[in-house]
Amino acid sequence: MVNTRRSNRDESSPAANGDSPSNTQDKSTPTRSPSTRSKTAAMKKGASGQSDNGSPRPNGVGAGAKGSTQNEDVNMGDSAPNEQQKGKDGDEEMTVVVPPAKGSKLSEQGKDNGDDVAMEGADELDTEKSGESEDPEAKTILDIKNSFPLLERAVAQFDSRFTLRVLRSISSIRKRISPDVLAKVIVETYTSNHPTAKTLLAAVGKEDAFSGEQQVVEMEVDAEKGQSQAKSTKEIIPEIDIFLSILVQVYLLDKKEFDLGAKFSNHLVDKLRTLNRRSLDSLSARVYFYYSLFHEELKPYPPSPLAPAISIRQQLLAALRTSVLRKDQDTQATVTTLLLRNYLSASHISQADLLVSQTQFPPAASSNQVARYLYYLGRIRAIQLSYTEAHEHLVGASRKSPSSATAAGFYQASMKLLVIVELLMGDIPDRAIFRQPSLEHALQPYFLLVQAVRVGDLEGFLKVVQVHNSTFRRDGNYTLILRLRQNVIKTGVRMMSLSYSRISLRDICLRLGLESEESAEYIVAKAIRDGVIEATLDHEKGFMKSKDVGDVYATREPGEAFHERIRACLALHDESVKAMRFPMNQHRLELKNAQEARERERELAKEIQEGDIDDDDAGGDFDGI
Amino acid sequence: MAEQELSSLLKQIHQTVGSHDYEKSQTLLSKAKLALLSLNALVPSPTTSASSLALARETLELGAIVSIRRQDPESFTRYVQQLQPIYDLPSDVLSQEGSNQSRITGLYLLLLLSQGDYAGFHTVLESLETAVVSNGGSQQSLEHDVFIQYPVKLEQWLMEGSYDRVWAATKSERVPSEEYGVFSDVLVGTIRSEIASCSEKAYPSLPISNAKNLFFLESEGSVIDFANARGWIVQDGRIFFPLAAEQGPRNEKEILATSGTVIENTLGYARELEMIV
Numbered sequence: 071m072v073n074t075r076r077s078n079r080d081e082s083s084p085a086a087n088g089d090s091p092s093n094t095q096d097k098s099t100p101t102r103s104p105s106t107r108s109k110t111a112a113m114k115k116g117a118s119g120q121s122d123n124g125s126p127r128p129n130g131v132g133a134g135a136k137g138s139t140q141n142e143d144v145n146m147g148d149s150a151p152n153e154q155q156k157g158k159d160g161d162e163e164m165t166v167v168v169p170p171a172k173g174s175k176l177s178e179q180g181k182d183n184g185d186d187v188a189m190e191g192a193d194e195l196d197t198e199k200s201g202e203s204e205d206p207e208a209k210t211i212l213d214i215k216n217s218f219p220l221l222e223r224a225v226a227q228f229d230s231r232f233t234l235r236v237l238r239s240i241s242s243i244r245k246r247i248s249p250d251v252l253a254k255v256i257v258e259t260y261t262s263n264h265p266t267a268k269t270l271l272a273a274v275g276k277e278d279a280f281s282g283e284q285q286v287v288e289m290e291v292d293a294e295k296g297q298s299q300a301k302s303t304k305e306i307i308p309e310i311d312i313f314l315s316i317l318v319q320v321y322l323l324d325k326k327e328f329d330l331g332a333k334f335s336n337h338l339v340d341k342l343r344t345l346n347r348r349s350l351d352s353l354s355a356r357v358y359f360y361y362s363l364f365h366e367e368l369k370p371y372p373p374s375p376l377a378p379a380i381s382i383r384q385q386l387l388a389a390l391r392t393s394v395l396r397k398d399q400d401t402q403a404t405v406t407t408l409l410l411r412n413y414l415s416a417s418h419i420s421q422a423d424l425l426v427s428q429t430q431f432p433p434a435a436s437s438n439q440v441a442r443y444l445y446y447l448g449r450i451r452a453i454q455l456s457y458t459e460a461h462e463h464l465v466g467a468s469r470k471s472p473s474s475a476t477a478a479g480f481y482q483a484s485m486k487l488l489v490i491v492e493l494l495m496g497d498i499p500d501r502a503i504f505r506q507p508s509l510e511h512a513l514q515p516y517f518l519l520v521q522a523v524r525v526g527d528l529e530g531f532l533k534v535v536q537v538h539n540s541t542f543r544r545d546g547n548y549t550l551i552l553r554l555r556q557n558v559i560k561t562g563v564r565m566m567s568l569s570y571s572r573i574s575l576r577d578i579c580l581r582l583g584l585e586s587e588e589s590a591e592y593i594v595a596k597a598i599r600d601g602v603i604e605a606t607l608d609h610e611k612g613f614m615k616s617k618d619v620g621d622v623y624a625t626r627e628p629g630e631a632f633h634e635r636i637r638a639c640l641a642l643h644d645e646s647v648k649a650m651r652f653p654m655n656q657h658r659l660e661l662k663n664a665q666e667a668r669e670r671e672r673e674l675a676k677e678i679q680e681g682d683i684d685d686d687d688a689g690g691d692f693d694g695i
Numbered sequence: 696m697a698e699q700e701l702s703s704l705l706k707q708i709h710q711t712v713g714s715h716d717y718e719k720s721q722t723l724l725s726k727a728k729l730a731l732l733s734l735n736a737l738v739p740s741p742t743t744s745a746s747s748l749a750l751a752r753e754t755l756e757l758g759a760i761v762s763i764r765r766q767d768p769e770s771f772t773r774y775v776q777q778l779q780p781i782y783d784l785p786s787d788v789l790s791q792e793g794s795n796q797s798r799i800t801g802l803y804l805l806l807l808l809s810q811g812d813y814a815g816f817h818t819v820l821e822s823l824e825t826a827v828v829s830n831g832g833s834q835q836s837l838e839h840d841v842f843i844q845y846p847v848k849l850e851q852w853l854m855e856g857s858y859d860r861v862w863a864a865t866k867s868e869r870v871p872s873e874e875y876g877v878f879s880d881v882l883v884g885t886i887r888s889e890i891a892s893c894s895e896k897a898y899p900s901l902p903i904s905n906a907k908n909l910f911f912l913e914s915e916g917s918v919i920d921f922a923n924a925r926g927w928i929v930q931d932g933r934i935f936f937p938l939a940a941e942q943g944p945r946n947e948k949e950i951l952a953t954s955g956t957v958i959e960n961t962l963g964y965a966r967e968l969e970m971i972v
Contacts, residue, residue, distance in 0.1 A: 417822035453821050454814040549817065549824050556855040588859040595893035596856030607897045609905050626953050633960050640967050 328367040335361040355400040403435030410446040441470035526562030567603035801842030
């Protein structure tokens with residue numbers, strides 16, 4: 071196996087150079103270079119209010135992915151340049167955020183004016199005037215409240231796209247949330263004795279908001295009071311409850327109030343379990359996501375069996391069961407990845423493996439969830455030594471990872487693992503991978519590792535492992551890296567077999583830094599058996615004699631590589647066809663059109679028939695003239 | 696009450712293990728397990744007292760060691776799995792003192808290794824790694840733990856092919872504790888067959904006297920037996936490996952098979968292309 075890959079790479083290189091890593095490269099470099107990134111980010115921000123044709127909720131889950139995987143990388147001590155870059159990203163985001171804030175408002179407004187009831191437009195104009203004076207807070211309140219009609223519409227029209235749009239807006243609202251804003255929204259949405267309102271307010275520490283606000287509202291403007299009452303008399307749909315709760319969760323998470331957040335989430339999850347509404351699906355997926363994040367942050371941390379993160383498995387498994395029964399694919403996908411993450415955090419690999427084999431990952435999950443799922447799957451398989459499978463999953467994960475800067479942590483983590491798995495398979499990752507700006511610094515230790523493996527330098531390899539020991543441990547890749555030792559030796563043997571037609575075992579022993587000639591002899595014998603090199607040993611004279619390498623093009627390998635690539639292209643085509651969105655009931659419309667067309671045709675035919683006579687008549691007339 | 700009974704039972708078991716009377720310790724062990732059940736300590740629950748937990752741990756560890764000595768891997772695995780929840784308890788509930796955790800875990804690793812279950816081996820190893828990291832900085836402890844390092848080193852040598860070092864390590868004086876010796880025979884068997892399969896590919900022929908050293912066999916007679924068992928030809932004091940015999944006819948067959956797949960693939964492309972266009 072190793073041999074086929076190797077020779078493929080080395081000898082048939084003109085053909086083999088376009089191998090998978092470089093493909094990734096070609097694809098990902100342009101999107102990841104900083105200049106284009108800012109542009110795409112800007113475009114995304116601008117577009118977020120307008121259209122749904124982008125990938126489903128890139129921003130929201132991107133931020134989520136950051137929250138989950140980035141953790142490791144932020145405190146990884148990837149010191150200066152990375153930080154700098156982060157800062158730069160931040161700047162970019164800042165500059166990006168400001169103009170679209172207006173833009174998006176305009177566009178949203180335009181949109182709302184366009185297809186919403188007039189009242190909404192009026193409402194917005196109304197507050198926009200006041201919004202100019204006390205800008206950010208009022209605007210945030212407005213943004214949040216603008217989500218409500220969308221949620222209502224999602225329920226009324228049973229179209230989850232509206233819900234997704236609301237969820238996507240969370241990431242832009244997120245930075246501007248404050249307890250005051252939340253309290254105001256809550257007060258204006260609920261009546262004072264509403265139980266949900268009380269719990270929500272308690273969570274943001276504004277229990278007394280009603281007594282204060284209510285008076286102000288009553289005192290201030292009659293019209294507004296009337297409006298708020300009109301709103302509160304209207305039945306508040308659970309979707310809005312949950313949406314506000316998610317905002318509270320996000321707020322608590324950003325404020326690092328993990329205890330409070332965990333408690334709040336517990337209540338929320340309990341409440342969620344009593345509701346059975348399909349329109350809640352994507353919202354509840356988000357609730358579970360934060361629920362698990364909060365518990366992960368509570369001490370003691372996972373490997374200890376008393377960790378709160380482990381105690382929520384029961385809840386998550388229950389959620390998984392329910393979501394499968396209800397065909398709730400959003401929650402199913404989210405909870406599956408959360409469970410895998412949970413198991414892996416405590417290194418319960420066999421349990422994670424069982425979960426994977428017992429459940430099916432929903433095919434319609436959002437690509438971010440798929441990316442995460444693939445990453446965890448890749449990790450499990452790598453630990454179980456099924457490198458080929460792991461490689462496949464990890465390539466998928468890193469390609470599917472969101473290209474926005476917020477998800478750089480996930481991309482880094484999956485690339486790190488991918489690099490190691492490639493090394494373990496006997497491949498050498500492409501040099502260009504390490505040149506990507508988002509990876510360059512974070513992957514530095516891994517780059518040194520690759521260099522050591524590539525030249526078969528055992529001493530250098532051990533030194534790299536020694537020096538970056540703590541980094542590798544923190545990434546959870548240490549044991550995998552220790553397995554690389556044999557690969558280093560194999561590469562060393564291979565290099566020697568390529569460069570010498572005959573070399574004594576003593577020299578091999580010296581060059582590889584092995585302890586005895588006997589070891590060298592066994593190692594070389596094993597390399598021959600495993601197909602790493604083509605050689606024979608002479609025991610009596612103590613040397614290794616390399617065989618001439620055959621012509622690779624005479625074998626089936628080029629054909630197989632070709633087949634492999636064509637299959638990948640075809641699969642890509644199929645997937646992109648599947649990923650396209652087809653409007654509901656479009657085919658009926660087409661049928662109707664066809665019917666109409668047929669009728670028109672019939673009429674036309676009739677007319678022509680009749681027209682024939684006319685023509686004749688006309689012709690007759692003409693003739694007559 | 697029951698605890699006293701149990702500890703006296705444990706003492707007896709220790710004695711029988713000392714005198715290698717495993718049958719007797721087996722019967723005593725089942726009694727001890729019954730006592731544990733009545734103490735409700737066989738499976739740890741939050742209410743179980745620390746002293747009975749310690750007793751439970753001792754019983755199960757003894758059981759694991761007895762089953763290793765009786766060469767009964769199934770029952771050993773069972774004991775290890777029963778021990779796992781006890782080992783997972785935090786140290787303030789049950790102190791690490793008197794625990795044979797690393798010894799048992801090392802044995803379990805060795806068992807997985809001798810069964811060739813590398814995936815299981817690495818899974819266990821991975822969980823050890825995280826457990827150690829989480830216990831706060833004592834990263835070195837795992838690397839200095841003889842019981843754990845022994846199987847880890849063996850695995851490394853087996854993977855890279857330093858069979859001579861595996862051989863050296865299985866000699867009785869290098870084994871960290873008595874129980875580990877049980878696996879030596881299995882391991883030697885494993886490496887011998889590994890070396891044999893390597894030699895078939897690596898050497899055109901081999902003098903018997905050298906083969907004796909290479910396969911770690913005692914006499915030239917056993918070399919000849921071994922060679923015959925693997926179907927090698929012994930002639931003029933040399934072993935000839937039957938190689939390349941299957942290469943001639945296989946080539947033609949291969950070509951046939953290859954053209955078959957090529958045709959199949961091309962047809963597949965055509966079909967897909969038609970679907971796309």
